[in-house]
Amino acid sequence: MLRIQLKVIKGITDHVKREAPVEACGYLAEKDGIVIKHYELTNMNASEVRYSMDPAEQFAAVRSMRSAGSNLRAAYHSHPRTQARPSAEDIRLAYDAGLSYVIVSLLDYCIKSFKIKNGTFEKEAIEIIDNNHSDLYQRSNDVIGLRENS
Ligand SMILES: [Zn+2]
Numbered sequence: 014m015l016r017i018q019l020k021v022i023k024g025i026t027d028h029v030k031r032e033a034p035v036e037a038c039g040y041l042a043e044k045d046g047i048v049i050k051h052y053e054l055t056n057m058n059a060s061e062v063r064y065s066m067d068p069a070e071q072f073a074a075v076r077s078m079r080s081a082g083s084n085l086r087a088a089y090h091s092h093p094r095t096q097a098r099p100s101a102e103d104i105r106l107a108y109d110a111g112l113s114y115v116i117v118s119l120l121d122y123c124i125k126s127f128k129i130k131n132g133t134f135e136k137e138a139i140e141i142i143d144n145n146h147s148d149l150y151q152r153s154n155d156v157i158g159l160r161e162n163s
Contacts, residue, residue, distance in 0.1 A: 015087065015113050015126040017041070017048035019143030022124065024051045029091035029117045032056070038064040040063050040071070040117065043086035047142055050083065056090075063102055064090050071089040080160040088114035088128065099134045113137055 021041065028051070029037040040052040052074040056064040066088075076086055092100075097118035097148055099107075110130035117124050126137040 014140055015048065015115070016139045016140045016142055019141050021048050022141060025089055025094040025115070025117060025124070029093075029119060032091065033119055033150050034061045034093045035059055036061060036064040036093060037117075037161050038088070038090040038094060040068050040074045040085055041080075041087040041089060041113075042056040042081070044081075048086055050078075050081075051089070052077070080120055085112065087113035087115050088148075089117065089120060091117045093119045095120055097121070097123045099127055099129060104129055104132060104134060107134075 025039070025041075028039065031037070036056055036058075038056050038071070039054045042050045042052065052070075054070045054074065055067040057067050059067045078084055083106045090103075090123065092098075097116040099114065099116065103114065103116075107129035110128070114127045114129050114134075115124060116127065122141065124140050127134045128137055
């Protein structure tokens with residue numbers, strides 16, 4: 014279960030829309046079991062089909078999390094033109110089985126979370142923490158559907 018504040022969902026969504034059609038990527042920080050902040054990282058590939066995080070920014074983000082009393086919970090990236098499903102490369106590059114991998118699809122406006130290990134993945138449930146703004150976001154167990162006009 015990935016528990017995440019609504020403001021973070023909005024922040025991620027804004028980020029990936031801003032970077033499109035290039036893939037966006039970043040980290041999600043957790044405190045007390047809830048994702049409370051996203052860190053936008055540079056996609057060094059500046060590619061529409063793959064991403065590579067800037068190692069210096071990764072290091073700085075983790076340092077910032079630690080000083081704020083939070084920890085790295087998940088990595089996210091966007092799929093501007095494909096569904097929210099790990100690609101073969103996403104599976105190959107998933108380096109930490111303890112992290113969640115969040116994928117935002119701009120094809121069907123879905124956010125999904127996955128655990129990836131040993132070359133396979135499984136979907137993880139997402140819970141949004143906030144009951145205001147439910148008009149903007151639909152929750153259905155493990156898929157967050159974003160309305161296109163939101
Ligand atoms: Zn991907």
